[in-house]
Amino acid sequence: MRNVIGILFFIFITACSKKQPECNSELIKQMVLDIYKEDLQKYLASKEGKIKKASQNLLPINTDSIVSSFLRNGELRIENVMTTEKKEDVFACECRGDLSYTLSVDFVRAFNEKVVLAGKEDLRIDPSLLKIDFETNVIYKVQLTDDKEKIGVEALKTEDLRYAGENFIVWYVANELVGRKVKEGK
Numbered sequence: 431m432r433n434v435i436g437i438l439f440f441i442f443i444t445a446c447s448k449k450q451p452e453c454n455s456e457l458i459k460q461m462v463l464d465i466y467k468e469d470l471q472k473y474l475a476s477k478e479g480k481i482k483k484a485s486q487n488l489l490p491i492n493t494d495s496i497v498s499s500f501l502r503n504g505e506l507r508i509e510n511v512m513t514t515e516k517k518e519d520v521f522a523c524e525c526r527g528d529l530s531y532t533l534s535v536d537f538v539r540a541f542n543e544k545v546v547l548a549g550k551e552d553l554r555i556d557p558s559l560l561k562i563d564f565e566t567n568v569i570y571k572v573q574l575t576d577d578k579e580k581i582g583v584e585a586l587k588t589e590d591l592r593y594a595g596e597n598f599i600v601w602y603v604a605n606e607l608v609g610r611k612v613k614e615g616k
Contacts, residue, residue, distance in 0.1 A: 451572040453525030454511040461581045462508055462570055466529065469588050470595050471497050481599055491603075500598045503537040506530070506591075508568070522573035530565035531594050541605050548611040561597050566590040 452458065474481070474493040482491050511527035542554050571582040 451521065451523055451574045453513045453523055453527070453570075453572060458525075458572055458581065459508050459511065459527075462527075462529075462568070463506055465581060466506070466588065466591055467497065467501065470500075470591055473588070473592050474595055474599075477596070496599060496602050497595070499602055500595055504531055504533040504562070514569075520573065521575075522571060525570050525572060527568055527570075528565055529568045529591065531563060531591065533560060533562045533598075537601075537605075541601065541608070544605070544608045544612050548608050548615065550608060550611065555601065560601075562594045562601075564590040564594050 471493065474496055478491065478493055481493070481496075506529075508527045508529050511525060513523050514526050515524040517523065538555050538560075545551060545554055573580050573582075
């Protein structure tokens with residue numbers, strides 16, 4: 431009987447020591463963003479042949495460079511996060527938030543300054559025509575297993591980020607080409 435009570439006490443203490451994961455913790459939000467960044471990287475890598483053809487092989491295209499430039503020259507964030515469902519028995523919750531990306535004003539300004547220096551004013555970016563910024567609602571699940579938080583993201587919500595990444599390629603290639611033209615002119 432003492433053994434049974436000891437085992438039940440151990441199970442109770444172990445269960446109580448696990449904490450319910452939170453949708454809005456900085457760690458969880460960063461993990462969600464990392465999943466979307468990785469998905470974008472894989473997606474653009476699968477399109478590398480098409481990207482090279484679009485740039486007419488004028489410069490070496492590396493999808494890692496495109497993604498890092500995309501992230502460096504804009505802001506990918508998840509905001510307005512809320513818990514939509516808690517499953518206390520399995521230490522899990524379902525979350526909803528707004529995933530958004532905004533291209534940096536500095537990127538547009540620097541690009542427009544470069545095209546003027548290169549004598550290519552017709553390539554100036556009209557910010558109102560950019561189809562890169564977006565905001566979409568995403569759903570993800572967080573579960574605590576073996577004292578580690580695991581994340582699952584609804585796969586169908588990556589299209590907006592992929593579309594923004596594809597559209598950024600045009601400006602990435604143009605920015606690289608104009609940068610070369612400016613260097614050659616000096």
